[in-house]
Amino acid sequence: AGGGSGVGDNGGGSEVDVDELLGCLAPPPTSPLHVAKAGAKHVPGASPLESVLPSAASVEPDKDLPEPQIELPEDVRPVAFTKCCKFYLRCEVDLKTISFGLRNCEYNPRKHGCVTVRLFEPRATALVAPGGSVKVVVGALSDEMLKMSAKRVARLIQRAGHPEAKFSSYTLTNIVAKASLGFPIRLDALATKWRRNAVYEPELYCNLVFRTRNPRCAYVITVSGKVMISGLRQMADVEEALRRIYPICHDFKT
Incomplete structure (x- = not known):
């Protein structure tokens, strides 16, 4: 009987200890968690911190540069000196076949995983990847000349053992300009x-x-x-x- 009363006392004491421990871990009444709990209903599956922390939509992104207060002088104008474009052949290509079939071509698999094709009129450099993507870099040419250079590269690849190659998904990817x-x-x-x-x-x-x-x-x-x-x-x-x-x-x- 004495042992039974001892177990009962221990059980009651453990319940009191757990209640005291939970009371110590609870946030104070002034905590923003209580304010959020009282002001908003809990949505199943949502984090309880969503009502406390600001959402991404409510935080405005910082503007990098303020609105200019000084007008740009007329003699200060950008001049493009490099343009880059990209297009796809819609097929995989054999880089060795291309390098053997073209004159102005360079392929060094230890140095680079692409074939370098050079045009001299207009001057352009193309990087052909085995997956069929082609990047073309030219100098200070117009957008029309850039596209024409990309089409010439596609024709050269067709003649170098890949007649199924196409000229598709052409996009101008980058302009590098300078100004004084x-x-x-x-x-x-x-x-x-x-x-x-x-x-x-x-x-x-x-x-x-x-x-x-x-x-x-x-x-x-x-x-x-x-x-x-x-x-x-x-x-x-x-x-x-x-x-x-x-x-x-x-x-x-x-």
Whole structure:
């Protein structure tokens, strides 16, 4: 009988201990969890922290660059000097067959997993992957000349043992443009103020790299005031990117 009462006492004591432990772990009355619980109904399958933490839709993305307060001078205009495009052959290709069938072709599997095809009129360089994707890089040519160069590469591949190859899904992927702002720039001060966007390591690279999300592009800024813009597909977007970066560089001119 004594043993039975002892078990009962231990059971009651353990229940009291559990209640006290749960009471200690409960959040205080001023916790935002209580406010969220009282103000919103729990949805099955949803996390209880959803009503406490801000949602992604309620948080506005930070704008990289403010609206320009200085107009872009008329003599400061971007000039495209490299354009890149991509298209698909809609078939797999044998890189060795292409390299043996074309003259101005280079294939070194130890160095690169693609075939390099060079055109001389107009000057262009193409990288042909075994899966059938082709990237073409040209200089300061028009969009029409770029597309014509890509079609010439497709014809050469057809003649080099792949008559089933097609020219499809052509897209302009990148424009690299340059512009001269007309004044030198203090790159160290610019990098200090815009540390979220700028990378400047003069021991490794003498220029400053500035990246933005809107527009999504990269700037390479030199101390002499030259700017190179890459990552955009239209010249109108390049001009808008230059219009936004000009006031920032103007604030640090020497």
